[in-house]
Amino acid sequence: MSAAAITSATPPAAPVRTAPPPVRAVRWALTRVEGRRLLRHPIFLLGMALSAVTLALMTGRLPFGALDYSATPSMLAGDCFVVVGGALWTFLAVFLAVTRDRRDDAQDFYLAQPTTARLRTEAALLSVAWAGMAGAVLIALGTLLLVGLDGALVTDVVNGPIVDENQRYEVQVLELFQGPLYLVLAGTVGVLLGSWTRHVYAAVFGALVLFLPPVALLPWLVFDEGIGHGYFGAIEAAADVGGSAPIASQLLGLAAVAAAAATAALARHDRRLVVLVIAALSVAVLVLGLPAGPEATLPGQPPPTTP
Amino acid sequence: MSRTIEMSELRKRYGANDVVAGVSLDVGVGVTGLLGPNGAGKTTLMRMLATVLAPTGGHLRILGRDLDDAEQRTDVRRQLGYMPQEPGFHRHFTVFEFVDYVAILKEMTDTHARHREVRRVLERVDLGDVAGRRIRKLSGGMRKRVAMAQALLGDPRLLVLDEPASALDPEQRMRFRELISELGDGRIVLVSTHQTDDVAALCQRVIVLRDGHAAFDGTPAQLSALARDRVWIADTRDDRAQLSWRTAEGRHRHVGDPPLGARLVSPTIEDGYLLLAGPAAIGKELAA
Numbered sequence: 001m002s003a004a005a006i007t008s009a010t011p012p013a014a015p016v017r018t019a020p021p022p023v024r025a026v027r028w029a030l031t032r033v034e035g036r037r038l039l040r041h042p043i044f045l046l047g048m049a050l051s052a053v054t055l056a057l058m059t060g061r062l063p064f065g066a067l068d069y070s071a072t073p074s075m076l077a078g079d080c081f082v083v084v085g086g087a088l089w090t091f092l093a094v095f096l097a098v099t100r101d102r103r104d105d106a107q108d109f110y111l112a113q114p115t116t117a118r119l120r121t122e123a124a125l126l127s128v129a130w131a132g133m134a135g136a137v138l139i140a141l142g143t144l145l146l147v148g149l150d151g152a153l154v155t156d157v158v159n160g161p162i163v164d165e166n167q168r169y170e171v172q173v174l175e176l177f178q179g180p181l182y183l184v185l186a187g188t189v190g191v192l193l194g195s196w197t198r199h200v201y202a203a204v205f206g207a208l209v210l211f212l213p214p215v216a217l218l219p220w221l222v223f224d225e226g227i228g229h230g231y232f233g234a235i236e237a238a239a240d241v242g243g244s245a246p247i248a249s250q251l252l253g254l255a256a257v258a259a260a261a262a263t264a265a266l267a268r269h270d271r272r273l274v275v276l277v278i279a280a281l282s283v284a285v286l287v288l289g290l291p292a293g294p295e296a297t298l299p300g301q302p303p304p305t306t307p
Numbered sequence: 308m309s310r311t312i313e314m315s316e317l318r319k320r321y322g323a324n325d326v327v328a329g330v331s332l333d334v335g336v337g338v339t340g341l342l343g344p345n346g347a348g349k350t351t352l353m354r355m356l357a358t359v360l361a362p363t364g365g366h367l368r369i370l371g372r373d374l375d376d377a378e379q380r381t382d383v384r385r386q387l388g389y390m391p392q393e394p395g396f397h398r399h400f401t402v403f404e405f406v407d408y409v410a411i412l413k414e415m416t417d418t419h420a421r422h423r424e425v426r427r428v429l430e431r432v433d434l435g436d437v438a439g440r441r442i443r444k445l446s447g448g449m450r451k452r453v454a455m456a457q458a459l460l461g462d463p464r465l466l467v468l469d470e471p472a473s474a475l476d477p478e479q480r481m482r483f484r485e486l487i488s489e490l491g492d493g494r495i496v497l498v499s500t501h502q503t504d505d506v507a508a509l510c511q512r513v514i515v516l517r518d519g520h521a522a523f524d525g526t527p528a529q530l531s532a533l534a535r536d537r538v539w540i541a542d543t544r545d546d547r548a549q550l551s552w553r554t555a556e557g558r559h560r561h562v563g564d565p566p567l568g569a570r571l572v573s574p575t576i577e578d579g580y581l582l583l584a585g586p587a588a589i590g591k592e593l594a595a
Contacts, residue, residue: 025416105395111359112389113412
């Protein structure tokens with residue numbers, strides 16, 4: 001700053017004071033900022049990169065091979081396999097965003113503002129939709145690469161991709177929501193943990209519980225196969241397991257878990273919401289606990305034998 | 308609308324310790340300085356006035372609003388600019404991003420108008436050129452100015468500035484004085500500081516806090532006058548003085564009860580403050 005600047009500075013006009021805007025306008029402005037920051041967050045980008053690499057592996061777009069083609073459609077959409085990497089890092093990125101005021105010791109800036117902590121939590125919850133949209137783009141791209149617009153299945157992803165005109169896979173619209181919803185769920189759990197604790201070790205513990213496969217399999221071991229399936233979104237080859245009903249129930253289950261997590265995050269500011277948390281969790285357990293239906297098959301494969 | 312802060316027996320207790328122990332003051336338009344030694348309760352009082360901290364006891368009304376009522380508290384926050392003492396920053400935000408984020412928290416939802424306002428306040432603190440720089444790359448003084456910029460958002464009627472001039476170089480301090488004195492026109496500006504010369508240059512009124520109490524409330528001239536006939540200069544240190552220090556000329560300036568024949572000098576606001584906030588015995592004597 002120069003001395004001239006000190007003496008000649010002319011203050012610009014101050015804004016005209018107006019009535020406070022509606023709460024929803026503030027919530028939306030915060031949501032947009034948080035959503036954009038999430039999409040640019042290095043950790044989230046790392047997760048998306050991991051998911052993209054997984055996608056490339058599955059579709060044979062990388063030189064070192066691919067997974068068994070027969071599993072790919074369900075792993076892309078049904079199993080949420082592609083987005084598991086992205087979900088882990090989405091969870092961490094959202095956790096860090098939600099706890100930044102406490103980790104950076106910047107709370108005094110926030111506490112003196114008319115916008116409440118609850119509104120900030122609501123915005124953080126809504127901002128995870130941005131992660132869901134990124135996941136939707138990824139899943140849509142993967143589906144196009146694997147199945148194509150006409151439903152012809154890519155069979156030889158190692159040397160190909162070679163399209164087998166005799167094998168067709170009918171992608172159902174609901175399937176495409178599973179991966180994005182899984183990202184939204186991961187982000188919502190990030191908001192939940194971040195609302196209640198700022199400690200990074202809580203996030204690491206949460207990540208282990210939620211995303212490390214052996215630990216994540218615990219519900220499957222403890223309860224039954226249905227929960228394990230629901231957790232991972234394992235509705236295989238939906239066309240052969242009774243149309244959209246199993247997918248819809250699994251989507252409902254994931255949405256119920258996300259709703260429970262979101263409500264539990266908001267309960268940080270309003271303890272009366274605990275009742276709603278319990279209700280949403282009950283729905284989730286009921287829906288995800290239902291049997292996933294008969295084991296799926298791909299067209300052209302024999303149906304599973306029942307002992 | 309009332310344009311005052313009214314405190315009545317305001318208290319804040321942590322455990323068994325009354326950090327603010329019954330402060331009763333009215334603060335009106337203009338720049339009011341808050342002086343006090345470390346631990347006197349300045350920052351706690353400032354945080355209560357900034358609605359960040361709830362009082363343990365007493366009553367506090369700001370701009371005619373009762374802070375016990377959530378809606379009225381929110382209304383106060385809409386008219387408040389607060390600069391914390393040692394704020395933490397989101398180091399990976401740019402200067403613009405951070406101030407813009409606070410602007411949203413101040414309910415500025417129109418993007419164009421908000422960005423215009425963010426640019427305005429950054430210009431006010433001479434940070435327009437570094438708006439795109441990440442906060443982690445800023446010096447301590449520049450970060451202070453970021454904190455000041457966010458406090459100016461929305462042209463608030465009440466400014467609570469906790470040690471705004473610390474970490475600033477002399478040129479920046481001069482700029483801050485100019486800015487704060489401008490802001491004092493038509494607004495309530497409360498400035499907490501350790502710098503008695505800032506108080507002398509800026510404030511129409513000064514309050515000295517000691518042990519959680521308001522030990523003095525008056526003008527800077529009245530604070531200086533507390534040390535009238537109690538400051539003397541000598542070639543050597545006089546152990547009878549309550550406080551003494553060596554001046555740039557190599558002589559000793561003493562504050563306390565002067566010996567007979569001492570060469571008395573005009574007191575400054577610092578002398579008055581030191582007498583008041585120094586050893587408890589001096590304070591009690593003055594109070595008596």
